[in-house]
Amino acid sequence: MKTPPNILDARIVGPLTVEIDWNTGETLSVDLSDFTAPPFDALRNPEFFAQMQRDAWGHGLDWPSGLDMGADRLYQLGRE
Secondary structure: OOOOOOEEEEEEEEOOEEEEEEOOOOEEEEEOOOOOOOOHHHHHOHHHHOOOEEOOOOOEEEOHHHOEEEHHHHHHHHHO
16 A cells, blocks of 8 residues: 655645645645535634644644544645
8 A cells, every 4th residue: 555645844825725745746735625524614713724733744734622634635635
């Protein structure tokens, strides 16, 4: 099985949109507006969304209360 790329850096660039720099050399924009079901509906709160952080190993993005999204899914979304 292929290992997903790692996140080098991530920044919020708009409502529910994150731009991610990958160790593949790519920079991809990821729109999270389709994630409306719990627990991801919490992302619709701008103050909550703004607390996004890259996890320590680059394997995903984290928000408070343990909400996270893995690098493999984020990479797939960015490539769509």
